[in-house]
Amino acid sequence: MITRIEVDDGRSRPGAHKIAVDETRRTQALKAPVKASVENLSFYYGAARALNDLNVEIRDNQITALIGPSGCGKSTFLRCFNRMHDQQAGTRYEGRIMLHPEEINLVGRDVDPIEVRMRIGMVFQKPNPFPKSIFENVAYGLRVRGIRAQLRLAEEVERALRNAALWDEVKDRLDSSGLSLSGGQQQRLCIARALATEPEILLFDEPTSALDPIATARIEELIVSLRDRVTVVIVTHNMQQAARVSDFTAFMYLGNLVEFDETSRIFTNPSQKATEDYITGRYG
């Protein structure tokens, strides 16, 4: 059963866009087990506190979107999941992000960030393929994990490229440079690169903000199709995108989590005034 609701992306006339809510998908989403639970997470750059006491549950094989105005901390939050902040001196985490079912605290001091990144993949804002061949780009994460057998690499690379809906476009030129691809293809290459390592959670940091509308549509389609394989957390500036692809949405403002709920609820019946103001385009 599909209901249509009206949503505004904050940039054009109110009520100009419609999204569809798939009721079966919604029921499924609510029944999904928790993959990661964020408990009282705070994050500091030196003395400055960038995230305040966040509590969120990321559901298994569902897509969770993080939205909010620039500087609200959504990317900072996303980068806690794979400890990208550890590369910078003077950063500090408080609280926990528990990965289930193994019960590993992703931001724990005793947990090696390298080990965290082995389990949790990331796709960046700007496509960043390595200056290597398409094949080697996808094989990179596998090589990091010590896989050397050529046959195994070839298999996994093909599987990852198929899952990223890129195989048909590049199967005849796996040896050409990853940089020779178009922007959208490069981003799908980066997704394939992350998928090859079979991450438990895949993080997307505004993956389409550097792409044109057609490439964006393809990436969105791809992200939705990934639900069956991996748990997705996506930061996006584009509210239509959040509405189109995600099952759950967290609205953040000034480092706080204002509201977290099913996407359909957030966009039709938000409980907070701030959320409503943001999604109806009053600020942000």
Next chain:
Amino acid sequence: MSTLRRRRIVNVIAFSMSMVATAIGLALLCAILWTLLSRGFGALSFSVFTQMTPGPGSAGGLLNAIYGSLVMTALGILIGAPIGLLAGTYLAEYGRNSPLSTVVRFINDVQLSAPSIIVGLFVYMLMVMRMGHFSAIAGAVALGIIAMPVMVRTTEDMLNLVPKSMRDGSAALGAQPWYTITRIVYPAAKNGLVTGVLLAVARISGETAPLLFTALNNQFWNSNLNKPMANLPMVIFQFAMSPYGDWQRLAWVGALLITLFVLFLSIIARSISSLFGQHGNPGE
């Protein structure tokens, strides 16, 4: 109106003065090159490359000096380049913002402009005095110490040209920093690093002062690194100051050979780096 006029006059004066300065510089350079080329080519013969440096008043060549220069320059690069490369890697990768890097960077800049005779004296005290005699290896060490800061600087500059997004992409796939450096950063900066080595070779191949107290000179053929070794800069120095016409002519040839060698290296380095500018900066 008068302001405009005044500005125009000031501009004309500044422009003419800079033109004159350029002309003076170019004229001097041309005079030097012309003298060098005419005298050097005038005395150039096949025997220069087949015979040893002669005694006063007899004919001979520069074979032992050419050999000595090549050996000591090569050894100097083998000593200086790896240390410089790793130190530059530390500055650009591991310790980008650490206080230690700031200190190292400052000391490296001082070393870059330190008089080379100081380096010669340093190695004299360190090696020659302890060993009790001059040696080719001491000369090579002195040249290595000169090459080192050049390598540190170019390595850091070249690695900094590699976009951070590459390193992030690799780190997000679970790669250790050293893996990222060897598999992503070095290959991406390869051309620049090769250029840096060539420039370091060019820098040390004409150095005289560091060899004065270390390798000294040798009138005869010597391939023993533990003994004094002939080299072009010292032969030029000795022969040019002598009253003998044969020696003076050989000094001109030696100067010509070094100049052509450095010119050749600079041209290669330039063509590599122009290539680098066009294709070697991935992701930006």
